[in-house]
Amino acid sequence: MIxxxxxxxxxxxxxxxQGYYRHAMTETAVFEFFVRKLPKNRSFxxxxxxxxxxxxxxxxxFSxxxxxxxxxxxxxxxxFIDYLxxxxxxxDVDAMPEGTVFFPNEPILRIIAPFPEAQLVESRVINLLHFQTLIASKAARSVLMAGxxxxxxxxxxxxxxxxxxxxAARASYLAGFSGTATVCAxxxxGIPLYGTMAHSFVQAHDDESEAFLRFAEANPDNVVLxxxxYDTEAGAQKVVALAPKLQAAGIRIKGVxxxxxxxxxxxxxxxxxxxxGGLRKVTIFASGGIDEYQLEAFRSRQAPIDGYGIGTYLDTSADAPYMDCAYKLQEYAGVPRRKRSExxxxxxxxxxxxxxxxxxxxxxxxxxxxxDEICDGKPxxxxxxxxxxxITGMQRPLERIRLETQDQLHTLPGKLKLLTREENYPVVISDALKHLAQRVDEGYS
Amino acid sequence: MIxxxxxxxxxxxxxxxQGYYRHAMTETAVFEFFVRKLPKNRSFxxxxxxxxxxxxxxxxxFSxxxxxxxxxxxxxxxxFIDYLxxxxxxxDVDAMPEGTVFFPNEPILRIIAPFPEAQLVESRVINLLHFQTLIASKAARSVLMAGxxxxxxxxxxxxxxxxxxxxAARASYLAGFSGTATVCAxxxxGIPLYGTMAHSFVQAHDDESEAFLRFAEANPDNVVLxxxxYDTEAGAQKVVALAPKLQAAGIRIKGVxxxxxxxxxxxxxxxxxxxxGGLRKVTIFASGGIDEYQLEAFRSRQAPIDGYGIGTYLDTSADAPYMDCAYKLQEYAGVPRRKRSExxxxxxxxxxxxxxxxxxxxxxxxxxxxxDEICDGKPxxxxxxxxxxxITGMQRPLERIRLETQDQLHTLPGKLKLLTREENYPVVISDALKHLAQRVDEGYS
Incomplete structure (x- = not known):
């Protein structure tokens, strides 16, 4: 699938x-992937x-x-084709584990390899890291808001x-979602799957109650109606009317x-x-145009909603559908390098x-x-x-990553959990790194 | 790949x-795909x-x-699994040809099939039509702006x-782009490929001029530097200084x-x-944060730029990364259907x-x-x-679709070619369709 x-x-x-090949430029290159700046409203x-x-x-x-x-x-x-x-x-690759909270200019992945290898993979490495990081970061906001x-x-x-x-199903699950509707995912x-029925199922029946009944009979273990x-409150009344009949057949309505x-x-x-109608245990699930901003509004209105299906706004990261990120050469043939474009x-x-x-x-x-500098804190x-x-032992099951991501989110300062950016988390550049940058600049003249 | x-x-x-199967609901269903409303700033x-x-x-x-x-x-x-x-x-499928300009509520695809088949494919049909339509519609705006x-x-x-x-490479080419950098596409x-060098190539050399020379020697037919x-104008001076040497080797600099x-x-x-420096034929190509709004600004500033690489804003449709679209049941077992949700x-x-x-x-x-109504105009x-x-003969090569899309864009009213929506293109509902909707509503009581 991937x-x-x-x-x-x-x-x-x-x-x-082709240029590196012709000029035998195959010494070790070091590239790092980082995000240049936070998208709108993101604090982490x-x-x-x-x-x-x-x-x-x-x-x-190459095949x-x-x-x-x-x-x-x-x-x-x-x-050159033969070489390819x-x-x-x-x-070699060094990286922050998936689920790690991070900030602009912090490398989350480093590739150390013969120059052509490290160069060739740039496009797909960015393509993969950018998208899942975008979605995990978006999903985490809903997770923080959803309680x-x-x-x-x-x-x-x-x-x-x-x-x-x-x-997107993987990245949102990693960030704390409970599952996805996407069967392939x-x-x-191994992400838990959720889903029951669409409007077309109801529309295909002449009677809404008959549609509910037929769906429940065909999927007795997963009855969410x-x-x-046609009319939400009338639909709820029909559910109440139907419940005794289903109960007699041993079928429990889980939710609407x-x-x-x-x-x-x-x-x-x-x-x-x-x-x-005596259906206190029947849960209410909501979908349609929901994102973390809506979740905040529902919370303040104390909406008695037990769960949410979040679609378009999550999978497209609609309020920030891309990040300014880069995979940049930091060292070649043992010499640190720097791009100075405006x-x-x-x-x-x-x-x-x-x-x-x-x-x-x-x-x-x-x-x-x-x-190789020694600093305070956890590397x-x-x-x-x-x-x-x-490297054996460094891979973790997705379920474990998900749990560790929750731990990470608990260590966030309170202000970073808000849906708008109130303050920037403090990230400093070490003196040694500043000196290195200066030395590199002096090297170009 | 797809x-x-x-x-x-x-x-x-x-x-x-599983419900349709259990209740033998396999009569013919008709679903149509349409966009509910135009995204921000879109006129078509x-x-x-x-x-x-x-x-x-x-x-x-199913495998x-x-x-x-x-x-x-x-x-x-x-x-049920055996049935699957x-x-x-x-x-059967009816559709507007790719490249057709269209507007909200107009079906661009209709599927007529036994209910389970038409239902099952909903998710992927939307997934495919939504994304390419989103990108083709975004790309067409740059095409209209680029001259x-x-x-x-x-x-x-x-x-x-x-x-x-x-x-995205396919959809933008279809809409009039000249090609893509994405090799897979x-x-x-068969989309024409473009691309030359990145900053890392320059950074890996101690001297920028040497990087230019080496790149030109390795790719003599495609020299865009x-x-x-480090410094754009200084870079241009180095290109001027290098040109005679390359010319002596029979290598022409195409662009910067x-x-x-x-x-x-x-x-x-x-x-x-x-x-x-005598390099009047060397073209200037620009990239980095470009979209149709930038193209409009460059045009008004008469920027002497001959071509543009358009990336993030195009492939994510950044100003409108999704459309409100749907694939809805319109008829089942010969009876027209209608969803009436708020x-x-x-x-x-x-x-x-x-x-x-x-x-x-x-x-x-x-x-x-x-x-089956007869109306004025082209169906x-x-x-x-x-x-x-x-159906044999209905498929068209991508190149041909691209040309026909250009013809379509020429038939757009002038105001629809602007980057903001100044007026809505007139789309009316026929009386017969209004009457049908009324009859369907009266059927629900």
Whole structure:
């Protein structure tokens, strides 16, 4: 399901590789991936996508068909094509574990490899880290807002393609969602699946009650009835009327779903109807245009909603559908490097991020340092791949990552949990890193 | 590259299918896909994604491994699983050709099939049509703004996953872009590929001029030099100094690329430097944070830029990363159906869209009508699939779709070509369709 083609790259990677190949520029290069600045309203980010990056690197190889096709494009000489045919990824990778909270300019992944290998993979490495980090960071906001409510990813249909849908399910589950409606993601990653019925099921029957009955009979263990096709409150009354009949057949109604109108108001009405009908245990699930801002509003209106399906706004990260991020050369052939383009200058060399906590375990500040520098705090980047192979013991099941991400979110300072950015988390650059940058600049004259 | 798994669906499709199966609800259902409203600043949309939808439908079948997995989930009875194992798509499809300009509430695709088949495919049909239509509609805005400038898709790295990157390349090419940097998309769809060098190539050399020389020697037919790694104007001077040496080796510099700072101002400076250095034929290509709004600004500043790489804002449709669209049941077992949920009511039955033009061939208004009604204008939906097989002669090569899309864009009224919505294109509902809706409503009581 997750694409692994070596041709998932930009043409310029291959034309550059042709240059490196011709001039035997195959010494060790160090690239780091980082986010340049926080998207609108974000106070922190959640790293995600590493597992897919490592799988991609470990299996990187041009297929015979890809090599044949490349040779027909007219861009490449035949000896270079032969070189590509034998290319694999043989480098090392250091990274923050998935689920780690991080901030701008902090590298979350470093690749150390022969220059052509490290260069070729840039496009797909960014593509994988950018998207899952974007979605995990978005999802974490809903998780912080939802308290103990159930959150389910409903976004596949409006995700940007199949892979986006499946990876959004993974990233949101990692960030604390309870599951997804996307069947493929359930199979691929073992994510719990949720879902019951759509309006078309109701519409295809001449009578709404008959539709409810038939659905319950066919899916007796998972009876959540969609009650807004014609009139939400009338739908709730029909559920109350139907309950004794189903109960006699040994079928329990688990919940109802609302998908249109003023969800908080309908929820209050429906709760009353259900309670008056003796259905206190039947839960209310809501969907349709929901995001973390809506969750905050529902909370302040004390909407009696037990769970939410969050779709489009989550899977497209609608209020911030991209991040300004980069994968930049930091060192080549043992010499630290730096890009100085206007507005896009980077810190040179291999770096480590140290995080400090107060006595309650709350994060109080990060230092971006030179990799071998000793600093206060917990170092966040760890070795995860060596010589092109994932290091045994560094992989964690998704379920475990999910739990550790929850622990991380508990260490966030209170103000960072708000839906708008009230203050910036303190991240400082170590003196040693500043000096290194200065020395690199003096090297260019 | 484009995923075809039958499990690319939401769980509720399968639980509903279990209901249809149990109650033998397999009569013919008619679903239509349409956009409910225009995204911000959009005045029209461009239909795209049909080819991938038809390929998906034609090849739809659960694999043995998928069937085995489904039977382990606990959601489904074994006779239903056996039924799924034999399921294929046997229905008919009518659609607007890709590249057709369309408006809210106009169906661009209709599926007529046994109910379970038409239901199951909903999630992936929306997923495919929504994304490519979103991107083609976004790309068309840049095409209208760019005049004769070259436009290239640079967005893979920040597209939402691999499939999004590849399909965004297709959708933007369809809408009039000249090509893409995404190698996979070149191979998959025959889209022309563009690309040369990144900052890392320059950074890996101690000397910028040496980097330029080496790149040119390795790629003599495609010399576009990135000149902003340290100082854009100094980079341009180095290109001028290098040109005679390359010329002596028979290598022509095609262009330079700018990727940071005030691109219009740098372009004016660089143009002067190149012209003064006798390099009048060397083109200027710009990238970095460009979208249609920037193109409009560059045009008004008469920036001497010959081509643009458009990335993140295109591939994520950044100012409108989703559309409010739906795939809704319009008829079941010969009876027109209608959803009446608040704010989400639909027009019932099978529909056709008729478009009228003035004497200059400019679009003047559409009518949404009952399918078999005779109306003024050109009918836009055509039969493209019958009994699960694509109708011979209805497929068009991507290159041809691209040309026809350009013809379509020429028929747009002038005000619809603006980057903000100044007026709504007139779309009316036929009297016969209004009467049908009324009759359907009276049927529910």
């Amino acid at each position: 694409a692994s083609d070596a041709l998932l790259t930009d043409l310029y990677q291959l034309t550059m590789l 980010l959640v790293a995600a996508g590493l597992e897919q990056v490592l799988d991609f690197l470990e299996n990187l190889r 015979e068909a890809e090599i044949d096709w490349l040779s027909t494009t007219g861009h490449f000489k035949s000896d 045919a034998g290319l694999t990824f043989t480098g 103990d409510k159930l959150l389910v990813d409903f976004g596949f249909r409006r995700a940007h393609g199949a892979e986006a849908g499946v990876l 359930g199979r691929e990653f 969609l009650i807004d096709t 779903r609302l998908d249109s109108g003023d969800l908080a108001e309908h929820a209050h009405n429906v709760r009353r109807i259900l309670d008056d 507005g896009k200058a980077t810190w040179p060399g291999r770096k480590q991020v140290y995080r400090r906590f107060d006595l309650d375990g709350i994060m109080i500040g990060d230092t971006i340092a030179v990799d 966040l980047l760890q070795a995860v791949m060596q010589n092109g192979r994932q | 995923a075809s798994d039958a499990l690319l669906t939401d769980l509720y499709q399968l639980t509903m299918l 949309l461009v239909a795209a994604g049909l080819e991938q939808v038809l390929d998906f439908l034609e090849n739809l079948r 043995e491994a998928e069937i085995d997995w489904l039977s382990t989930t606990g959601h489904f009875k074994s006779d 194992a034999g399921l294929t798509f046997t229905g 004769d400038k070259l436009l290239v898709d640079f967005g893979f790295r920040r597209a939402h996953g691999a499939e999004a990157g590849v399909l 070149g191979r998959e769809f 990135l000149i902003d790694t 690329r700018l990727d940071s700072g005030d691109l219009a101002e740098h372009a004016h400076n660089v143009r002067r430097i190149l012209d003064d 704010g989400k009511a639909t027009w019932p039955g099978r529909k056709q869209v008729y478009r009228r033009f003035d004497l200059d061939g400019i679009m003047i208004g559409d009518t949404i009508a009952v399918d 836009l939906l055509q039969a493209v699939m019958q009994n699960g097989r694509q």
